[in-house]
Amino acid sequence: MVRGGGNMNIEKSPEKESLSCLPGLVTIGIVLMGAAWAALGYFKYGFWVNSGPGGGFFPVVAGLGAAVLGIYEFLFSPVKVKAVGxxxxxxxxxxxxxxxxxxxxxxxxxxxxxxxxxxxxxxxxxxxxxxxxxxxxxxxxxxxxxxxxxxxxxxxxxxxxxx
Incomplete structure (x- = not known):
């Protein structure tokens, strides 16, 4: 067992070690999917149509929310290394x-x-x-x-x- 910083224990094993970057990759995926969802809602369905919210209003708001929160998660959340099966x-x-x-x-x-x-x-x-x-x-x-x-x-x- 290898001791990490603070109270974090990291167990080394070849199959578990390769998945340790997974949380960061998932967060980046959420940012990209949120941005794509917002772009699709804005350009394909219309954000504001006939002085009211269009079909793309919710996808734009939710997509931007997911992207912003994903960026925040990626930049400011502490990394918790845990084996992911x-x-x-x-x-x-x-x-x-x-x-x-x-x-x-x-x-x-x-x-x-x-x-x-x-x-x-x-x-x-x-x-x-x-x-x-x-x-x-x-x-x-x-x-x-x-x-x-x-x-x-x-x-x-x-x-x-x-x-």
Whole structure:
């Protein structure tokens, strides 16, 4: 065991040592994704349309918030070296798959499917609870954002083909 500064113990092992830079890489990824989300919202969906917030208003605000907080985290947070196993990457991988599926199946369906799979695989709940929760969340997202607030979510390739 190698003693670090202060009360921090760092255990050296080849497979764990290679993942010690992962928190910094994830933070940089959050900054880049936040900036991309803000740019997409601003340039593609419109930030302010017809004297009111457009479809890109929330993505711009949330993306800039994520980017600014990511920069703050990267620059000012103390580094806590801790072994990260492969299971620690599952949330990031799940979100990456969800984001990648949006152009195919649309935003609402991708989020509902993410919730269903998360409850089944990570939370290890019954398929009945998972499907009920995912369907309820998908319906709530659709009703609140698409119908009530008129936010134009990406529909996805398959839903566009049906129309």
């Amino acid at each position: 492969i299971k620690g990457l599952w949330p990031a991988a799940a979100m990456a798959v969800t984001v990648a599926s949006i152009p195919l199946i649309g935003m609402v369906l991708a989020m509902a499917l993410f919730i269903v799979l998360w409850i089944l695989i990570v939370e290890r709940k019954s398929w009945y609870k998972a499907v009920l929760t995912g369907a309820g969340a998908g319906a709530a997202i659709y009703l609140v954002f698409s119908l009530w607030l008129k936010v134009p979510f990406p529909q996805g390739f398959f839903l566009e083909m049906i129309k």
